[in-house]
Amino acid sequence: MDALxxxxxxxxxxxLQAELDRGLxxxxxxxxxGRLERKGFVTVDRGSRPHHYQPVSSRAEHxxxxxxxxxxxxxxxxxxxxxxxxxxxxxxxxxxxxKLLTRGD
Numbered sequence: 001m002d003a004l005x006x007x008x009x010x011x012x013x014x015x016l017q018a019e020l021d022r023g024l025x026x027x028x029x030x031x032x033x034g035r036l037e038r039k040g041f042v043t044v045d046r047g048s049r050p051h052h053y054q055p056v057s058s059r060a061e062h063x064x065x066x067x068x069x070x071x072x073x074x075x076x077x078x079x080x081x082x083x084x085x086x087x088x089x090x091x092x093x094x095x096x097x098x099k100l101l102t103r104g105d
Contacts, residue, residue: 001041005059010045010052 003016011019017029033053036042041062045052057065071078089097 001036001055001059001062004042004053004055007054010054012050012052014050016053 003019004011013026013029013033016033017024017026020029033042033044037044037053040056042053042055045054055062071081086094086097
């Protein structure tokens with residue numbers, strides 16, 4: 001996913017295989033891309049040859065959704081979860097959170 005998120009354009013499996021440079025077979029990369037598509041993480045343009053893949057959402061959107069998932073299903077005590085999270089962030093991240101919470105949008 002990082003390679004797709006870091007790209008400005010849709011990528012083929014062969015481009016991703018070359019970029020990853022891990023000795024992966026093209027069939028392995030295609031298998032992973034197929035699984036990512038079935039899970040809803042990527043879309044594929046089957047009208048092109050080779051097929052082009054792109055992420056459904058940005059890295060930031062995906063990470064935010066993971067955080068929401070944890071809050072929705074992780075505990076009946078959301079305050080405890082949030083408190084534990086906030087106590088573990090850096091001073092810089094705490095400043096960002098304060099600004100975001102008080103900006104009034």
